[in-house]
Amino acid sequence: MSINRALSSIVVLILFTVFVPAANAAGATAIVGGTVVDLEGKAPIENAVILVEGERIAAIGKSGSVEIPDGAEQIDAGGAWLIPGLMNMHVHLGLVLPGKMKAELHNESEAALALRMAMNARDSLQAGVTTIRLTGDLHHADLALMRAINKGQAHGPRIFSAGQPLTIVAGHGSKKEGRKKFSGPDELVKGARTQISAGAKWIKIAISGGIATDGGGLAEALMMPEEIQAVIDAAHRFGVKVTAHSGSPVATSIAVDYGLDCVEHGYFLDRPTLKKMKEHGTWLVPTIVVSQPASAPFFERIGSPPWYLKRRESAGKAHWKALEMAIEEGVNIALGTDQMPAEPNDGTTATAREAQYYVEAGMTPLEALRSATIETARMLEAENEIGTLEPGKYADIVAVDGDPTQDIKALRNILLVMKGGKVYRNKL
Numbered sequence: 001m002s003i004n005r006a007l008s009s010i011v012v013l014i015l016f017t018v019f020v021p022a023a024n025a026a027g028a029t030a031i032v033g034g035t036v037v038d039l040e041g042k043a044p045i046e047n048a049v050i051l052v053e054g055e056r057i058a059a060i061g062k063s064g065s066v067e068i069p070d071g072a073e074q075i076d077a078g079g080a081w082l083i084p085g086l087m088n089m090h091v092h093l094g095l096v097l098p099g100k101m102k103a104e105l106h107n108e109s110e111a112a113l114a115l116r117m118a119m120n121a122r123d124s125l126q127a128g129v130t131t132i133r134l135t136g137d138l139h140h141a142d143l144a145l146m147r148a149i150n151k152g153q154a155h156g157p158r159i160f161s162a163g164q165p166l167t168i169v170a171g172h173g174s175k176k177e178g179r180k181k182f183s184g185p186d187e188l189v190k191g192a193r194t195q196i197s198a199g200a201k202w203i204k205i206a207i208s209g210g211i212a213t214d215g216g217g218l219a220e221a222l223m224m225p226e227e228i229q230a231v232i233d234a235a236h237r238f239g240v241k242v243t244a245h246s247g248s249p250v251a252t253s254i255a256v257d258y259g260l261d262c263v264e265h266g267y268f269l270d271r272p273t274l275k276k277m278k279e280h281g282t283w284l285v286p287t288i289v290v291s292q293p294a295s296a297p298f299f300e301r302i303g304s305p306p307w308y309l310k311r312r313e314s315a316g317k318a319h320w321k322a323l324e325m326a327i328e329e330g331v332n333i334a335l336g337t338d339q340m341p342a343e344p345n346d347g348t349t350a351t352a353r354e355a356q357y358y359v360e361a362g363m364t365p366l367e368a369l370r371s372a373t374i375e376t377a378r379m380l381e382a383e384n385e386i387g388t389l390e391p392g393k394y395a396d397i398v399a400v401d402g403d404p405t406q407d408i409k410a411l412r413n414i415l416l417v418m419k420g421g422k423v424y425r426n427k428l
């Protein structure tokens, strides 16, 4: 071997040592000594071994009951509690809100947007969020990022995306830069099919006004029943689900009758509508964190204008009441924030604070944890792959420093993040 070739082999070796995520001869990792939380409310497994082989969990059991292969890397999780990776079902990785933030991002190029979204995806993963659903981003940067993450070209959570949101002319979001607008069933059907063809697994429609734009009242039913029905029908024929931004009981009630799968926010939902959602198994993604006091510093930080703060405040009390009623009625709830999953909030992240709000509104800590894991996986119809720690599922594992089924505040401090068998954060 020439000196040059020998040198280049060494260089290659060094590059691999530095850049390739830790692997070992056996390709196995054992997380040992932690307590594995049971999401069915049964006793946890103390002093557990979680054996990970490749991307998936190979075995879980008490120490001594799981054979750890020679050469397996070991992670000591003594004193920590192990839960499935968290899931956040209302995320815009390219979020732009009115005020200073919007001014700064004016004329952002598509390339710059994609890079900003990639950074937000990395931060989300660091916050323990291993799966996200994107409820509307632009230029299909979301789908490009999803594919890049799947190929290992970028680091981030598993992405389920709604592609570009279907906004009606004059409706919520219609004045945002770069948004396509639609009117009438035909245009909406075409819009839905365009998203599906690009790779969207959900369709997002806005059937009432919203907080962040001046496109109609929060509780007003802006989309026509025949428009709602047409979109839902078009999407369902492709096996794609539909979620609706809605603050309106009237619009929600109509959409639920037409088979809507999920409601975002639900600011002004009333008890009859929530009962109907319960009957139909419609999901609610509350994003309660956006309208509650803990997020006030966030809106100050991004320089929100007075009209926006006023709209937020006007929704806060009704939004809280709707969440309390939804919990009382047993509506399916999946956690979502409408803020970046890792957004600093009340000394933790928006994701952890959202879960804490659910407990404050009436859930048990276990229910709140489920709304961020197995319930969410169920909504995504991915419960055979993610959502619990079980052999055969993806090794999406988070360690926290307390028992979240006793006190949900344990989610405030994320010690370990593993996604698909790779460690992205380790503070154990």
Ligand SMILES: [Zn+2]
Pocket: 090, 092, 135, 338
């Ligand atoms: Zn949103």
